[in-house]
Amino acid sequence: MSAFQPVILGSDINAYGMARAFHEAFGIVSTAFAHFQLSPTKYSKILDIHLVPGFGQPDTFARTLVDYAQQMQTSHPGTHLLLIPCGDSYANLLAATQDQIKAYYAFNTIAQELNRQLSLKSSFYRLCERYQLPHPSTVSLDAQAVERGDYRQLPFDYPVAMKAADSDAWLSVDFPGRKKAFIFTDPAELETMIHRSYQAGYQGEMIIQDFVPGDDSHMRVLNAYVDQHHRVRMMCLGHPLLEDPTPEAVGNYAAILPDYQEEIFGPIKAFLEDINYCGVANFDMKYDERDGTYKLFEINLRQGRSSFFVTLNGANLAQYFVDDLIEDTPFDGQTRYVRGSKLWMEIPKSIFRDYVAAGSDKDRALAMMKRGDWGTTLEYRADMSPLRWLMIRHMFSIYKKRYRQYFTRKGEGA
Secondary structure: OOOEEEEEEOOOHHHHHHHHHHHHHHOOOEEEEEOOOOHHHOOOOOEEEEEOOOOOOHHHHHHHHHHHHHHHHHHOOOOEEEEEEOOHHHHHHHHHHHHHHOOOEEOOOOOHHHHHHHHOHHHHHHHHHHOOOOOOOEEEEOHHHHHHOHHHOOOOOOOEEEEEOOHHHHOOOOOOOOOOOEEEOOHHHHHHHHHHHHHOOOOOOEEEEEOOOOOHHHEEEEEEEEOOOOOEEEEEEEEEEEEOOOHHHOOOEEEEEEEOOHHHHHHHHHHHHHOOOOEEEEEEEEEEOOOOEEEEEEEEOOOOOOOHHHHHOOOOHHHHHHHHHHOOOOOOOOOEEOOOOOEEEOOOHHHHHHHOOOOHHHHHHHHHHHHOOEEEOOOOHHHOOHHHHHHHHHHHHHHHHHHHHHOOEOOEOO
């Protein structure tokens, strides 16, 4: 195998999950670059983190990565650098600066036009319509449409969901009551929050959707690996049972069971290959009991923050990156549809027992826990020191406070 060095962009739980995947598969300590330090990667021996002021700016981003690559050419000649973004902003920066760094790194990225089409929820839904992929009934409004009050005339009934079309831009917006996504039963609530969003400086489109009924257990999450030749090598479906109820973290999964449904795999595989996608694609969707379909909510142009679920279930994501971008191994065209057997969690067992709604899915998950068929991203025995153990216990105590404060009914956040 060729010599290579993973270079991870980010310091969150997604970055740690990727570093752990590389360490499990190859025994390698990953290099990481980030704008600031987040808790999941603190006190780790499997990551060498470089914190760079202004790393979120294109010039600093590109210059930092080129400088590192040139240093590696001198100190470790012949080593291939494998670059993996672990957040929306880093994925977008990589797409924007790819021409400046592609001579130094192996990485997956897509054309900027396609990146923009998929990143913006409004244009993603238009692609879904073209490819006949189910999604919730949707209205997209720009600032002028909001000013006109177009949100008062919706083609569907309440409750409705509202979220920013531009997830990256939404990260920098703050105002009282801000959430990652909203659910409204009252038109007056929508009116208040949509105006607050634009008054706070958000400039992109706003999405208003028919709310798909049901609790967290109706969700599904799909991770796919598409190689540099636009062939889907692997797909892994998960069945979330619980989400983070914190307003700024709504939609972040806390517990996922393995699932397997070829009727979901087939259309999405065809879609990814037809649009010439490459890299990891992460889809969120929800089962709609009203018509028996799984409706797509969004695509993330990277592995999801819970994607260690895929590695935990026997499809090590690091191996796919290396096979594709370092070795360019032959592929027979037979996509691997993962049949997993392990429960993934980001929470202590007590939260799972207390907050997941009763039913056969919970019973199955509890039986997996009892057998030892479960795992978390952060609790990695090969990277556990006293400081890291204390940090993880502190994170778990924060999770408990979040659920006590924000969780309202089984399967529904505030």
